Amino acid sequence: MKEILDILENDPKIQPEEIATMTGLTEAQVASKIKEMEKKGIIRKYKTVIDWEKAGEEYVYAIIELKVLLRSRTGYDAIAERIAKFPEVVSVRLISGGHDLSLTVRGKSMKEVAFFVAEKIATLEQVQGTVTHFVLRTYKQDGDILFEKERSERLPVSP
Amino acid sequence: MPDKFVAEVVRNIPPSGIRKFFDLVLEMEGVISLGVGEPDFVTPWHIREACIYSLEKGFTSYTSNLGLLELRELISKSYKKDYNVDYNPQNQILVTTGVSEAADLAFRAIINPGDEVIVPEPSYVSYKPSVSLAGGIPVPVRTNRENEFRVTAEQIEKSVTKKTKALVLSYPNNPTGSVLRRKDLEEIAVLVNEYDLAVISDEVYCKLTYGGSHTCFSSIQGMKERTIILNGFSKSHAMTGLRLGFATGCEDLIGAMTRIHQYAMLCAPITAQMGAIEALKNGNDEMEKMIREYDRRRRLIVDGLNKLGLDCFEPKGAFYAFPSIKSTGMTSEEFAGGLLREEKVAVVPGNVFGDCGEGHLRCSYATSREQLVEALGRIESYLDKVCCKVSVKSVSKNNSRR
Numbered sequence: 001m002k003e004i005l006d007i008l009e010n011d012p013k014i015q016p017e018e019i020a021t022m023t024g025l026t027e028a029q030v031a032s033k034i035k036e037m038e039k040k041g042i043i044r045k046y047k048t049v050i051d052w053e054k055a056g057e058e059y060v061y062a063i064i065e066l067k068v069l070l071r072s073r074t075g076y077d078a079i080a081e082r083i084a085k086f087p088e089v090v091s092v093r094l095i096s097g098g099h100d101l102s103l104t105v106r107g108k109s110m111k112e113v114a115f116f117v118a119e120k121i122a123t124l125e126q127v128q129g130t131v132t133h134f135v136l137r138t139y140k141q142d143g144d145i146l147f148e149k150e151r152s153e154r155l156p157v158s159p
Numbered sequence: 160m161p162d163k164f165v166a167e168v169v170r171n172i173p174p175s176g177i178r179k180f181f182d183l184v185l186e187m188e189g190v191i192s193l194g195v196g197e198p199d200f201v202t203p204w205h206i207r208e209a210c211i212y213s214l215e216k217g218f219t220s221y222t223s224n225l226g227l228l229e230l231r232e233l234i235s236k237s238y239k240k241d242y243n244v245d246y247n248p249q250n251q252i253l254v255t256t257g258v259s260e261a262a263d264l265a266f267r268a269i270i271n272p273g274d275e276v277i278v279p280e281p282s283y284v285s286y287k288p289s290v291s292l293a294g295g296i297p298v299p300v301r302t303n304r305e306n307e308f309r310v311t312a313e314q315i316e317k318s319v320t321k322k323t324k325a326l327v328l329s330y331p332n333n334p335t336g337s338v339l340r341r342k343d344l345e346e347i348a349v350l351v352n353e354y355d356l357a358v359i360s361d362e363v364y365c366k367l368t369y370g371g372s373h374t375c376f377s378s379i380q381g382m383k384e385r386t387i388i389l390n391g392f393s394k395s396h397a398m399t400g401l402r403l404g405f406a407t408g409c410e411d412l413i414g415a416m417t418r419i420h421q422y423a424m425l426c427a428p429i430t431a432q433m434g435a436i437e438a439l440k441n442g443n444d445e446m447e448k449m450i451r452e453y454d455r456r457r458r459l460i461v462d463g464l465n466k467l468g469l470d471c472f473e474p475k476g477a478f479y480a481f482p483s484i485k486s487t488g489m490t491s492e493e494f495a496g497g498l499l500r501e502e503k504v505a506v507v508p509g510n511v512f513g514d515c516g517e518g519h520l521r522c523s524y525a526t527s528r529e530q531l532v533e534a535l536g537r538i539e540s541y542l543d544k545v546c547c548k549v550s551v552k553s554v555s556k557n558n559s560r561r
Contacts, residue, residue: 007455011528018532021462022455150201156505157181157194159284159333 004033005042012046049142061090061106061135062113064121065099067128076100079126088116099131110134172288176511180495184505191534193522194505196333198397198478202434203445206396209437210430218429224421226254226405227432233439234405242375244383246407253413253420254435256427258363258391258404260420263289265359265387265406268415270295274324276359279310280513281481283333283361295324301515304483307472308335308515312346319350325357328376331364334512334521335481336457336474341374348379357412358386363404364477366395366446369454371475377407384409387416392431394477395446396438401431453478456524456531463535464522467542478525481509485518487545494545495520501544502537 003023007014016034020027037043052059068079076094080101084092090104103121107113114132122130139146162170184190201207225231231248238244246252255261262285270276272294278286279300287297300318302308315326328347330339339347351358360376377383391404404427406416420426438446457474464471464482471482484494491508498504509519524531 003451006451018459022458024458154192154195154197154199155181156184156190156192157177157507158196159175159177 001033001037004030005037008034008043008046047142049144051146059106059108060110060113061104061138062117063133063135064103064105064117065095065131065133066101066103066121067098067130068100068126069128071126079124082124083121086116086120088113088120168292168294172291175284177284177507180499180505180507180511183496183499187499187503190499190503190505191526191530191537192505193524193526193531193534194507195523195525197399197525198394198449199525199527200397200449202397202401203438203442205441205445206398206434206437210401210434213430213433218433220429222254222426222429222432224417224426225250225252226427227429227436230254230432230436230439231405233436234407237439238375238407242373242378244375244378244407247410250410251407251413253406253417254427254432255391255404255406255420256424257393257402258361258389259285260424261389261391261404261406261416262286262359262361263292264416264419264423265389265412266290266293266295267419268412269325269357269359269387271324273322275320275322276324277315277318277326277356279315279327279329281308281332281334281509281516281519282327282512283329284512286327286329286361296322298323299513301513303515304472304519308332308337308481309339309343310347311343312350315347316350316354319354319356323354323356325359326351327359327361329361331362331368331373331476333364333477334479334507334509334516336477336479338368338371338373338476340371341379344374344376344379348376348382351385352381356385358382359389360386361389363389363391364394365390367450367453367478368476369450369457373476387412392435392438396435396442397449398431398434398438401428401434403427403431403435453524456526456528459528460522460524460531460535463531464538467535467539469520469538469542478523480522480524481516481519482522483519487542489545491517491520497545498538498541502541504534504537504541 004019007019016030017027020030080092083089083103088105088107090106093102095102105113105116107116117130117132121127228248231252234252235246235248238246266289270293274295275298276290276295277298277300279302290297298318300310300314302310302314330337358376362375365373375388377386377388387406387408389406393399406413460480461471461473464480468486469482469484471480474480487494491510495506495508498506507521509516509521
């Protein structure tokens with residue numbers, strides 16, 4: 001199972017047939033295992049990592065740290081779930097340190113992100129304070145380094 | 160100028176078959192190469208970082224002839240852990256500039272003029288010339304496809320003479336990808352004892368063993384005393400260009416090699432040694448990741464070649480597949496040359512590694528999955544063309560006869 005996940009994590013487009021060859025399983029076994037893992041939610045979704053800037057699209061990202069005042073009987077999960085439902089919010093994490101939650105928010109402009117935070121997040125009852133860090137540049141994303149790819153300068157034939 | 164100044168022994172070294180092919184490939188563009196004998200991974204970053212950091216700190220001096228003690232201690236520990244063999248870091252381990260240097264030293268340390276050294280083939284291309292340069296006589300031993308090119312004690316015994324001094328073992332094997340299991344090695348050990356031979360065992364691909372674990376030859380009872388193990392970091396940690404290898408053996412043999420090394424090389428480069436220390440300390444995860452990836456590609460290429468009708472046994476080590484092309488009726492060089500010209504895929508003709516490699520190709524799968532798939536596709540269309548041509552040829556022959 002882990003072997004299949006390992007392969008898919010780096011290349012979700014790869015076909016069950018090829019995975020079968022690489023792992024020594026049959027194609028049917030691979031297909032059913034993948035189905036099973038999709039069903040169980042082990043495989044959450046298949047995603048494409050895009051360098052939007054290169055594609056000419058201007059997106060603005062911000063990391064927002066929240067201080068949360070917990071109300072009785074509802075923990076961090078409840079507020080996190082509420083926040084997570086906004087499509088502008090790319091990720092929500094509970095963190096240690098001076099703040100409680102860390103969000104990544106995506107918008108079309110700084111203004112849009114700022115307004116979103118001011119109107120939708122800061123106004124939440126449990127949110128005591130917010131700190132917004134706008135992202136100036138992304139160097140590495142989802143394990144992919146966004147610099148020019150390293151190429152090894154190997155000789156084409158060697159002993 | 161005549162080559163009168165060049166020593167006879169050097170003049171007699173045949174030109175490298177790989178070199179010839181290499182020149183041909185260099186002239187072309189858009190070539191997918193399965194001809195490369197080194198990892199396609201760049202050295203893991205933490206190792207490169209350790210090298211850089213060592214330079215920043217000013218580690219630019221000579222080291223002990225034997226290599227940095229810390230590195231030798233780590234090598235000693237890893238041999239204890241992996242193979243339960245004890246090597247004293249003080250005098251039984253020598254760090255060298257790549258395994259190539261270690262092999263050269265080993266031959267020079269043990270060979271008297273006229274001594275014979277048995278080299279099972281197909282084999283890596285450097286052993287025979289190194290033996291000759293050391294004044295010895297290389298004695299190739301043919302192995303065969305039926306036994307997946309694994310040398311047997313019986314085959315070795317047939318070539319033993321009074322002059323036989325040593326036996327070379329190099330498993331996991333370049334170019335065939337074959338490995339020897341403990342049982343095979345034990346049989347060879349009996350013979351080695353009987354004829355009182357030294358053994359030079361090049362185990363640089365030991366970490367790249369699939370579906371089983373590697374057996375170090377010196378872990379076989381009684382073999383440690385007569386065996387020089389050659390190993391290095393090139394394949395396991397993708398450090399080919401850093402040129403770092405080592406030899407382990409009993410005090411006398413390592414001492415003899417060190418006597419040559421101290422004058423010929425002085426010591427291995429310190430930057431690479433610092434990288435190797437990091438590799439042994441913290442390199443396991445990255446190494447395992449690379450091995451897993453090789454294993455997947457291995458299955459992919461073997462399956463692909465067999466589907467194309469190029470009979471290929473399952474290589475259990477290194478990163479080479481060694482398919483037979485006998486079904487095409489072509490020689491290795493004809494096939495490889497044609498494949499390069501027509502489809503721009505470089506593979507190494509099997510005869511380069513010894514006569515018994517004729518009719519085979521060495522295909523390295525140390526290249527990305529996408530490239531492998533593309534290469535297999537091109538080989539397929541080459542096979543289509545060749546098969547057509549063969550039939551066209553026979554037709555035109557018939558015509559001309561008329």
